[in-house]
Amino acid sequence: MKYDIIVIGSGPGGYIAAVRASQLGKKVAIIEKYATLGGTCLNVGCIPSKALLDSSHHYYDAIHHFEEHGISVEKPTFDFGKMVERKAKVVETTTGGIKYLMDKNNIDVYEGLGSFEDATHVKITKNDGSSEVIEGVNIIIATGSKPSTLPFISIDKERIITSTEALKLKEVPKHLIVIGGGVIGLELGSVYKRLGADVTVVEYAPKITPTMDADVSKELQKVLKKQGIKFAVSHGVSAVERNGDEVVVKATNKKGVEVEFTGDYCLVAVGRKAYTAGLGLEKVGVEVNERGQIAVNNHLQTNVSNIYAIGDVVKGAMLAHKAEEEGVVVAEYLAGEKPHINYNLIPGIVYTWPEVAAVGKTEDELKEAGVAYKAGKFSMRALGRSRASGDIDGFVKVLADKNTDEVLGVHMVGARVADLIMEAAVAMEYRASAEDLARICHGHPTYSEAVKEAAKAAWDGKPLNA
Known part of the structure; x- marks a missing residue:
């Protein structure tokens, strides 16, 4: 079988690349060695971890915070087995959604280990030992990463x-x-x-x-x-x-x-390391760097002109949303479009509670680059919404250019900042100033008011509620 594009790996980068390529009229195949689609993120990463984080957060709140809201319950207990079972159902539903997307977009799915026979042919070795070879004009490697360890540690997967x-x-x-x-x-x-x-x-x-x-x-x-x-x-x-x-x-x-x-x-x-085992990169001469990552240019193209690589397997932050954007960029580039990706504006998020989110430059990075900047900071404790919910920990910090007032970095700790950070990302994509952010009317009472206040602190040093 011959395809316009073959994608090896069905994680966030791979399946999104396949969907976008199909939307743009390409005949697409995707190869996944595991029985379920979705890669690390959906199966053993982002999605299951957030399911357990949410379940454990509910339990923690019941123990520590219900009473202050006037809610009295008998001492809560938890069934860890049910938590894990719920997590598994969330994963099953989410991975099933990827299968639906493959069917909806007429993408052929092959289960097995994909490895290069040459630059345009990929061999798929199935679990039963049988194999077949498919052909692709272009091939996208999206095989992701695996957990790293230290040389002297033996991971026994038990303790x-x-x-x-x-x-x-x-x-x-x-x-x-x-x-x-x-x-x-x-x-x-x-x-x-x-x-x-x-x-x-x-x-x-x-x-x-x-x-x-x-x-x-x-x-x-x-x-x-x-x-x-x-x-x-x-x-x-x-x-x-x-x-x-x-x-x-x-x-x-x-x-x-x-x-x-x-x-x-x-x-x-x-940390994690790029996963390329079994791909047969040596057969086609695809170059990797000293960290085992596949070397690519600005179009995510390897040294072999029809082979591309995206996500954790290439340099940069190992984030699902970064992989998705790269998948879209490659699909659109192969369709003759002119996409772009701004690596400076890929948000980083920690889903603890309070959450942590950041986009753009840190203070240390600005100092190291010799950039003159100003900083505005606003405490979540000063917000009416935070006091109402009881989530008073954290702050928003806005870093802006000292001369032009352009927002260069935004850093947050607080309730729902994983979602709130995108306000900063959008502003920075359009090169907004701290004054621009400060002058936008924000709903009251909301957590987002902290962004407005921190921006005003950066702009003129005079937040209104501090």
Whole structure:
């Protein structure tokens, strides 16, 4: 069978690329080695983690916040099995939706491992050992990533686990040790802390969420510490050992002193790495960089002209929404259109509670680049909406060019900021000034008023409610 475009991998980048290409009149096939579509994000990443975050958040609220709202209930209990069952149903519904989209857009789906025979032919090896070869004028690699580990850690998938196993545990840990204070570690650590586990986060860098704005990291750590999560920053892990049902993590702190953490589970959340195993890139000469990522140009085209790569398998933030945008860009480019993607305006989000969201430059990045800037900050505590809901932690910070007032970065900690950040992204896409944001009438009472106030603080230093 011959296609205009073959997509290898059905995660957010792959399936969106396939849909957009089909919408633009291309004959498309998609290859997925697993039985369900959707890749890491839908099956063992974004979607199941958010399902557990929401379930555990409801339970935590019932225990800690219902009473202050005048709601009296008997001491709540939870059925962890039902939480996991609900998570599985959410995943099943979502992945089923991808299958529907494939059918609706007349995209042929092949189940099996896709590997290059040559630049235009892909061999599909099925689970039963049989295989077939299909031909594509252009091929898009969207095979995503896998959890990383440290060289001396042996992941046994039972007690020493990755995010994949953490999403399908049979029990709530007594003490979960999380190696890595990034997004994945903090989100899953939050889930199990809310459900009663002791949680200790061990982070090599001097702050959690190391790539985010320093104010954000400081505020998030303060709030999560208040919720009971323990932190050991500036700790370099040197060994992880399992003895029966016990796991010991050894680390060296910034003073050079070795310390030990003992728990019953250890989640290794030190990032992810591009996944290209089995693709046969060497057969066609597709180049990869020193980090194992596929090298691409500004059009996401590899050194082999008809082969493209998107998402976690190429450089950049490993985010589902980044992969989706790249999928659209490649599909439209192959259809003769002139799409663009602004990598500076891809939001980063942490789905703890309060949530964290950011877009654009951090203060440290502006300082390093020598950009003259001004900052405006507004506390969520000062909002009527926050007081009404009881979600008073956090702030919004707007960074703007000191000379032109153009918004250069927005950083948020607070309720629903995962959704709120898009106000900033839209403003920055159109190169709005802090004054522009400050002069837009925002509904009252809403969390979004914090954006208006922080923008006014950046523009003229005079927020109205602080």
